[in-house]
Amino acid sequence: MKYSAATPEEYISQVPIERQDTLKKLRATISEHLPSGFEEGIQYNMIGYYVPHDLYPGGYHCNPKEPLPFMSFASQKNSINLYHSGIYAVPELNQWFVKEYSKHCKIKLDMGKSCIRFKKLDDIPFKLIGELCTKLTPQQWIDIYETNLKRK
DSSP states (O other): OOOOOSSHHHHHHHSOHHHHHHHHHHHHHHHHHSOBTBEEEEETTEEEEEEOTTTOTTOBTTBTTSOEEEEEEEEOSSOEEEEEHHHHHOHHHHHHHHHHHHHHOSSOOOBOSSEEEESSGGGOOHHHHHHHHTTOOHHHHHHHHHHHHHHO
């Protein structure tokens, strides 16, 4: 499902009422734990967290007008999805998350390259997501991004 919103508050107000508190809690968890320097806004029709142009003037290589994306979440038809670019770009972070997930959730991890899908709202591991948020600073993310970009 796509929502057209200019702010995170507007995005959350458009999702089904039964998901709004969960999205507010997810947003608060991320905001509380994400290192300073990342900014929050709407990016790619989702609530996103990114490295702003004042920290990384070149922006995202696919569209330099866009700030460098890092993390986002969205309400989809059958799930709430969390997207974390570090899980895709850093194998050690991926391994850590997969290992820790089983300590926080009884259900099987439903994960793609950078996408973690939560089909049941009660199964979202907020504490683990908070810890995941602390793993990379904006500068570390920029360094990882530039290293991977040079390989291509």
